Amino acid sequence: METTAAVRGREITKCFGDVVALDRVDLDVARGQIHGLVGPNGAGKTTLLGLLLGLAVADEGRLEILGSPMGRALAAPEGIAGFVDGPGLYPSLTAKQNLTALAGLRYRDARAAGVDEALEQVGLTEVADDKVRGFSLGMRQRLGLAAALLTKPRLLVLDEPSNGLDPAGKKHVHGVLNRLAADGATVVLSSHRMDDLEALCSEVTILSTGRVVFSGPLAKLSAENRELDYRVRTSDPQTARQVVRDLPGAVLVEPVEAQARQDPEVIVVRALVPTMDELVVRLVGAEVAVRELAPVVSPLEAAFLALTDSEHEPQPAQPGSTDEQDSE
Amino acid sequence: MTATLDPSTVTAPSPVPVARAYRFELVKLFSPWRVRLLILACFLGPGLAIAAIKQQSTLPSDTLFGRWLHASGWAGPLVVLGFAGSWALPLLTSLVAGDVFAAEDRLGTWRHLLVAVRSPRRIFVAKALASATVILLLVIGLAASGIVGGLLAVGDKPLIGLDGHSLSGADAAGKVLLAWLCVLAPTLALAAIGLLGSVALGRSPMGLLLPVVAALAMQLAQMLPLPVAVRYALPGYAFISWNGLFTDPVQLSPLLIGVAVSLVWAVAATVLAYLLFLRRDFTNLTVDNAGRQVLTRGVLPLAGLFAATVAVVAIAGGSGSGITQAKLQNSLAVNFAHLYRLQEQELHRPPVTEAQLAPTAACTKGDGLSAPDGPGNDWRCVVTWHVPGVAITGQAVYQLDVTANGRYIADGDGPKEVNGYFLLKTPDGDASNPLWQFDGNVELLPSH
Numbered sequence: 001m002e003t004t005a006a007v008r009g010r011e012i013t014k015c016f017g018d019v020v021a022l023d024r025v026d027l028d029v030a031r032g033q034i035h036g037l038v039g040p041n042g043a044g045k046t047t048l049l050g051l052l053l054g055l056a057v058a059d060e061g062r063l064e065i066l067g068s069p070m071g072r073a074l075a076a077p078e079g080i081a082g083f084v085d086g087p088g089l090y091p092s093l094t095a096k097q098n099l100t101a102l103a104g105l106r107y108r109d110a111r112a113a114g115v116d117e118a119l120e121q122v123g124l125t126e127v128a129d130d131k132v133r134g135f136s137l138g139m140r141q142r143l144g145l146a147a148a149l150l151t152k153p154r155l156l157v158l159d160e161p162s163n164g165l166d167p168a169g170k171k172h173v174h175g176v177l178n179r180l181a182a183d184g185a186t187v188v189l190s191s192h193r194m195d196d197l198e199a200l201c202s203e204v205t206i207l208s209t210g211r212v213v214f215s216g217p218l219a220k221l222s223a224e225n226r227e228l229d230y231r232v233r234t235s236d237p238q239t240a241r242q243v244v245r246d247l248p249g250a251v252l253v254e255p256v257e258a259q260a261r262q263d264p265e266v267i268v269v270r271a272l273v274p275t276m277d278e279l280v281v282r283l284v285g286a287e288v289a290v291r292e293l294a295p296v297v298s299p300l301e302a303a304f305l306a307l308t309d310s311e312h313e314p315q316p317a318q319p320g321s322t323d324e325q326d327s328e
Numbered sequence: 329m330t331a332t333l334d335p336s337t338v339t340a341p342s343p344v345p346v347a348r349a350y351r352f353e354l355v356k357l358f359s360p361w362r363v364r365l366l367i368l369a370c371f372l373g374p375g376l377a378i379a380a381i382k383q384q385s386t387l388p389s390d391t392l393f394g395r396w397l398h399a400s401g402w403a404g405p406l407v408v409l410g411f412a413g414s415w416a417l418p419l420l421t422s423l424v425a426g427d428v429f430a431a432e433d434r435l436g437t438w439r440h441l442l443v444a445v446r447s448p449r450r451i452f453v454a455k456a457l458a459s460a461t462v463i464l465l466l467v468i469g470l471a472a473s474g475i476v477g478g479l480l481a482v483g484d485k486p487l488i489g490l491d492g493h494s495l496s497g498a499d500a501a502g503k504v505l506l507a508w509l510c511v512l513a514p515t516l517a518l519a520a521i522g523l524l525g526s527v528a529l530g531r532s533p534m535g536l537l538l539p540v541v542a543a544l545a546m547q548l549a550q551m552l553p554l555p556v557a558v559r560y561a562l563p564g565y566a567f568i569s570w571n572g573l574f575t576d577p578v579q580l581s582p583l584l585i586g587v588a589v590s591l592v593w594a595v596a597a598t599v600l601a602y603l604l605f606l607r608r609d610f611t612n613l614t615v616d617n618a619g620r621q622v623l624t625r626g627v628l629p630l631a632g633l634f635a636a637t638v639a640v641v642a643i644a645g646g647s648g649s650g651i652t653q654a655k656l657q658n659s660l661a662v663n664f665a666h667l668y669r670l671q672e673q674e675l676h677r678p679p680v681t682e683a684q685l686a687p688t689a690a691c692t693k694g695d696g697l698s699a700p701d702g703p704g705n706d707w708r709c710v711v712t713w714h715v716p717g718v719a720i721t722g723q724a725v726y727q728l729d730v731t732a733n734g735r736y737i738a739d740g741d742g743p744k745e746v747n748g749y750f751l752l753k754t755p756d757g758d759a760s761n762p763l764w765q766f767d768g769n770v771e772l773l774p775s776h
Binding site: 016050053054055056074076080081082083084085086087088089090091092093097101102104105106147 | 343344348349351352355356359360361435436437438439440441443444445446447448609610
């Protein structure tokens with residue numbers, strides 16, 4: 001399987017002076033996978049992405065990208081593209097000029113590099129001749145992605161590509177990344193948007209203070225995680241509450257979110273996944289229709305908060321007495 | 329700590345060819361409006377300025393060749409050259425070379441550029457070549473505009489040199505072009521200093537301003553009564569030494585020394601900038617020891633180069649101020665003889681030769697109370713010559729203001745029939761008496 005890995009890192013350590021940015025990090029990313037990199041600010045995500053792009057080499061450890069060991073800076077094999085710390089764009093050039101100039105570095109005929117197609121893929125065709133100076137953050141992110149696409153990447157490395165994206169931009173970016181992965185390219189991206197990572201990534205690596213605290217499939221993260229709070233919308237909240245009270249392992253909690261509080265059909269239940277399965281069975285048995293069931297905080301976000309920073313423990317809902325809720 | 333990887337096993341991708349990186353840099357350099365505006369200003373400004381001066385009755389006499397602006401179209405580009413060496417070229421090199429690296433810091437595009445080009449060396453070469461190209465274009469613009477403006481406004485007429493001799497249109501054209509070519513050397517030196525500042529200081533305004541600051545410091549040094557060796561060792565001296573092209577014989581030594589020193593500085597500063605650039609860590613963009621780096625890898629090596637150049641020029645004989653009584657007397661006598669011939673011609677008198685005039689000059693400084701050497705505005709000279717056709721000798725008095733770089737302005741102090749202010753009828757209109765006030769210069773190195 002190792003021969004199919006797009007990225008294989010072992011014991012990667014990178015220091016900046018006295019600061020240890022990465023501390024014996026292991027990373028495996030299979031080809032054709034969209035892999036998320038999560039961590040609080042200063043966790044080492046950008047440093048790791050910089051190593052993947054070949055901007056620097058690890059002080060210690062071994063890193064192979066697309067089968068080639070990374071021995072010195074800027075020696076990454078062909079087929080790696082992307083950006084860290086935002087896309088590099090020149091504001092005095094138009095979107096098309098930025099891409100054409102960039103394509104001119106790699107191709108003799110810049111026009112044949114697919115500039116128009118790249119702009120179309122990220123949904124910027126209509127502003128192709130506008131100066132980048134006037135672009136929003138989201139448009140710059142999409143243009144940065146288009147620039148990366150010009151090189152027909154086999155490994156795409158993106159640092160916070162979702163920053164500033166509106167729903168339409170997000171749709172374009174997700175579409176591009178999914179198509180790339182479907183075509184066999186590998187994508188490694190960092191983001192603070194857990195919903196994006198959950199929508200895109202099959203596996204994630206969570207970094208905290210330069211160390212890996214979790215790496216694996218999202219499903220594994222959910223299974224390993226502790227109890228979660230779930231929003232449950234039913235046809236009969238009163239009966240549903242009673243069912244929850246009677247179910248061992250389930251706790252009815254006081255919703256904090258204003259939306260949940262104002263919606264009389266919604267109750268919030270804290271439980272493990274098997275308990276929630278049993279709850280659904282019992283609600284149906286009690287002839288209560290389950291109209292919606294979703295975690296208040298995503299499993300990834302909950303795990304991220306739990307694994308990376310004790311100061312930000314997830315407190316989406318406060319445990320409350322069932323009596324109080326009944327009285328509502 | 330070092331990486332445990334074996335570099336020999338790496339299959340490195342091919343970096344982007346320098347030619348493509350150069351093209352990329354040119355696209356970026358030409359895209360901002362301020363650069364386009366600068367180019368436009370350089371191609372139009374001097375010509376328009378000369379045309380405007382042509383309409384004025386007063387001339388910029390304090391500028392070298394300014395007093396001949398109405399007399400020859402070739403004086404225009406030389407006035408522009410004098411101004412460019414003092415102000416325009418330092419400013420232009422600052423805006424181009426001083427910003428070529430700093431712009432990437434400002435825009436946060438270094439990592440993007442490195443991933444795209446994959447070679448810091450090639451990035452450096454491309455940026456250095458691209459900035460040199462733009463600067464060359466600006467210099468060409470200034471020169472072309474000055475020449476075209478001068479020729480259109482005044483015409484291709486003989487130019488009076490700094491020793492009073494007349495240069496034909498073709499001769500003047502060749503020397504004007506050569507003078508502009510010579511100032512490319514100090515311009516490149518300033519550009520290299522700009523590259524060094526841009527690399528070392530990043531987005532700091534000091535990085536951008538370094539060529540201007542260096543040029544002003546060198547101009548200040550040229551105004552001070554420093555030894556010749558120090559003066560010649562400064563890369564900015566070639567902004568002055570082109571003056572020697574307009575004497576007969578040409579003052580070649582200062583010109584060659586000035587150009588050579590400038591080119592050595594250009595190479596040295598570029599190499600220092602290159603080494604500094606290669607040492608930069610682009611994964612850690614926070615440069616917290618820039619000041620120390622500039623000192624140890626920029627200022628100190630260049631200071632060493634300066635000291636070594638001073639020593640070499642001093643050994644070659646460049647000690648003291650270089651301005652002696654004998655040089656000044658000789659220069660003034662030659663200058664007077666040439667201009668006397670011009671005056672005779674404009675007065676429609678029979679032509680005379682310098683040999684017939686056999687002029688001599690006797691100069692004192694500070695009414696004889698000061699040592700007769702060095703710069704100062706207290707030089708007083710008496711020129712004596714044989715008046716053609718009569719058995720008498722003429723005498724004329726001049727007050728000389730001699731600057732530390734060897735240039736002087738001679739101001740006629742009588743008799744007024746010879747060197748007073750009056751107008752002469754010339755084919756191109758009225759002109760002031762050429763013996764009234766004129767420019768000259770002395771070569772600071774010992775004559776061989």
